[in-house]
Each structure stands twice: as structure tokens, then as C-alpha cells.
Amino acid sequence: MSIELKGLINGVIAAVVSLALVFGLAAVLKPKETNSFSPKQNPAVSRNGLQVTTTLVLQGHQDYAQYCVKCHGDQGEGVMGPDIRNEDMTDAQITAIIENGQRPMPAFKDKLTADQIKGLVLFVRTLKK
Amino acid sequence: MDPSFFEKLHGGSTHFPIALIAASFLFDLLAYYFKNKTLELRAAAFYCLLLGALGAIGAVFTGLIITNWETFGHGALLFHHYFVWPAFALMMGIAAWRITVGDKASPNSYQFYLFFCAIATVCMGLAGYWGGELILGNGS
Numbered sequence: 001m002s003i004e005l006k007g008l009i010n011g012v013i014a015a016v017v018s019l020a021l022v023f024g025l026a027a028v029l030k031p032k033e034t035n036s037f038s039p040k041q042n043p044a045v046s047r048n049g050l051q052v053t054t055t056l057v058l059q060g061h062q063d064y065a066q067y068c069v070k071c072h073g074d075q076g077e078g079v080m081g082p083d084i085r086n087e088d089m090t091d092a093q094i095t096a097i098i099e100n101g102q103r104p105m106p107a108f109k110d111k112l113t114a115d116q117i118k119g120l121v122l123f124v125r126t127l128k129k
Numbered sequence: 130m131d132p133s134f135f136e137k138l139h140g141g142s143t144h145f146p147i148a149l150i151a152a153s154f155l156f157d158l159l160a161y162y163f164k165n166k167t168l169e170l171r172a173a174a175f176y177c178l179l180l181g182a183l184g185a186i187g188a189v190f191t192g193l194i195i196t197n198w199e200t201f202g203h204g205a206l207l208f209h210h211y212f213v214w215p216a217f218a219l220m221m222g223i224a225a226w227r228i229t230v231g232d233k234a235s236p237n238s239y240q241f242y243l244f245f246c247a248i249a250t251v252c253m254g255l256a257g258y259w260g261g262e263l264i265l266g267n268g269s
Contacts, residue, residue, distance in 0.1 A: 014225035
């Protein structure tokens with residue numbers, strides 16, 4: 001066997017094993033209960049009047065996956081609910097809709113903390129057409 | 130431990146594979162054209178690739194920890210992952226190939242290597258772009 005063929009086999013094995021390890025560990029370690037958010041004070045960037053942190057955006061992603069994706073879709077393109085990408089609304093308006101609902105969308109102020117709603121607003125802002 | 134420790138570690142480690150795979154590709158391209166400096170340039174490319182691959186392992190695992198082991202997700206995170214996984218697999222694959230073959234690659238197989246290295250560089254760059262969009266993009 002030539003050294004190049006041996007290298008090719010090793011390369012394919014390394015690629016497959018590394019992906020299998022990642023996806024296998026993720027399948028085992030991904031928590032079933034996603035609502036375990038503990039807010040932190042670590043503002044990194046200020047955007048649209050909100051303190052942006054990686055934690056808040058990623059928490060927003062988790063809450064979007066749990067509460068919003070069924071109606072608004074994977075990319076915010078709209079399924080049963082409207083398309084929410086590039087909405088021409090302020091953060092305060094989006095926050096108000098999430099908090100109080102907009103029929104038929106339910107209100108979330110009793111389900112989510114203020115920080116979770118901030119995270120959702122930040123995550124929704126990342127959705128693009 | 131500071132709860133944002135892994136966020137900071139991801140933010141730091143993620144730049145190593147992005148920069149080093151690009152540097153490795155550049156050194157290899159230069160080695161291809163400047164034959165009188167081939168050995169030195171290929172050595173630089175090899176070590177950049179090796180360090181980049183190690184950085185990629187750190188970046189991937191800290192990323193998985195901060196997203197609660199999410200491998201795809203939604204929105205910008207989904208696009209980030211669309212490019213991260215091919216880039217990660219390619220980087221591990223070409224690093225293993227390079228470690229095995231060393232300097233004994235024929236010109237033909239070296240061209241194939243450069244092709245896959247170019248794809249890994251582009252995927253890594255796009256993964257970085259969407260990671261930045263997730264945290265810093267204004268979304269409008």
C-alpha cells in the first residue's frame with residue numbers, strides 16, 4: 001500500500017471519527033430540559049439599547065427553538081405565524097409583542113424572564129431573509 | 130468558575146483555526162510556486178495546519194458547551210453549523226493525511242490536498258462569519 005493511500009485512509013478515518021465523536025457526545029449530553037437559564041452580568045456589546053452577551057443570544061436561540069419555531073419557522077420565515085425576518089420594528093415593540101402576545105400568538109411575560117425576552121429579541125434580530 | 134468561562138474560551142480559541150488554516154493554505158500555495166523555498170514553506174504550512182486543527186478541537190468543544198450541545202439549531206446558529214462541521218471534518222482529515230504522508234506526497238496528490246485545504250479554508254471563514262453574525266450582527 002502506498003503511503004498516499006495510507007494517508008487517505010487515515011484522513012477519512014480522522015474526519016469520520018471526529019464528527020462521530022462530536023455528534024455522539026452531543027446526542028448523549030444535550031439536556032432534555034432546555035429552560036435552565038441563569039442570567040449573568042457580562043455585557044459585551046451594546047446594540048439597539050440592549051446589552052448583548054453571548055449567553056443572552058444563545059438563550060434566545062434555545063427559547064426560540066422551544067416556543068417560537070413551530071409558528072415562525074427555522075429561519076423566522078413564518079409557518080402558521082408571520083415572517084419575522086427584517087421586521088421594521090424597534091426592540092421595544094418586539095418585546096411588547098412577546099410579553100403581551102398578539103392574537104393568535106400567546107403572551108409570554110408569565111413564562112419567560114425579562115432576560116429571556118431580551119435574549120429572544122436579540123436572537124430574532126439575527127434572522128435574515 | 131466564572132460561568133462565562135467557556136464563552137470567553139470559545140471566543141478566543143475559535144480564531145486559531147480560522148487564521149491558521151488560511152495561513153497554512155497560503156504557505157502551501159507559496160511552496161507550490163517558489164520551488165527554491167519549498168521545504169521551509171511546507172514546514173510552516175504543516176505546523177500552521179497542526180496548530181489550527183488543535184485550535185479547532187478546542188473551539189468545537191467550547192462551542193458545544195455554550196450552546197448546550199446543540200449541533201444545528203436555528204437562524205444564524207444553523208448557518209454557523211452548516212459550515213463548521215464540514216470545515217472541522219476536513220481539517221481533521223487533511224491534518225491526518227499530512228501527518229501520515231509527510232514530505233512524500235506526489236505532485237498530483239499534493240494538488241488534491243491543496244483543493245481540500247482551500248475548501249476547508251472557505252468553510253472555516255464562512256463559519257466564522259456566521260458566528261460573528263450571531264453575536265454581533267444587527268439583524269436588519
